Amino acid sequence: MSRAERIAEIPTGPVAVPPAVRTLAGDDVVTPVWRNVLGGLTFRLDPGPGREAGGTRYVKWAPAGVPGLDLAAEAARLAWVGDRTPVPRVLDHGTDADGAWLVTQAVPGRSAVEARETGDPAGAATAIGRGLRALHEALPVASCPFTWSVADRVANADARLARGDGPAQWFPEHRGIPVAEARARLDDAPAVDRLVVCHGDACVPNTLLHDDGSFAAHVDLGSLGVADRWADLAVAAWSTEWNYGPGYDGHVYTGYGVEPDPERIAYYRLLWDLS
Incomplete structure (x- = not known):
């Protein structure tokens, strides 16, 4: 099992439905569809009797007091995106x-x-690459009120390190790097290639595809904000290895229409891992 599968997965056993979700569902059929290691859950609500016209809904639920699961922040980001690019409507x-x-x-x-x-x-x-390019081109950097800056993410990395996180929690690619060296590398960020409004979690499960395989929409935009496009690209391509196996990362860059940039890829993958 890959680390990605330990972080988030489709539930295969019984899932306790929080009371708030039961209330929101009413007579709808509740199906758990995703969970992460922080305790966050996602449920699909399919219309029950008398609600056929309302359509299917999704409910994301996060337990109280867990950092990194700020659903109010995601709601604000989705509202800002609006209909500029395909995302869920709150x-x-x-x-x-x-x-x-x-x-x-x-x-x-x-x-x-x-x-x-x-x-x-x-x-x-x-x-996935084509969809990411479409998102980056659709969202206006100048008016975006949200950031996903290197400085903020390095601060998150420092907080994790202070709590005792280290190589045991990192991906295999980085576990051989001493903690002090890994942290020092974060202070040597490459020059920005192109500022865009990044998805913030452009991993494979967060891209939706149509039945014909073409890009449909993005979900899980709780970290959306302005950053170098490689902050998204490096991790989107990396996540194909976690979900499909090795050898598919290049297809993401091809779909996006860009040549791989080894320096920026290495930096933003390390930043992702530590932060």
């Missing part, structure tokens, strides 16, 4: 003593992670 969000929730309208498409079952990971990786 229907509701809120909190109670147990946690927070974000309700969105379903968007057409299926997660690109399903390409490992359909047998076309190369095509999916190319579509």
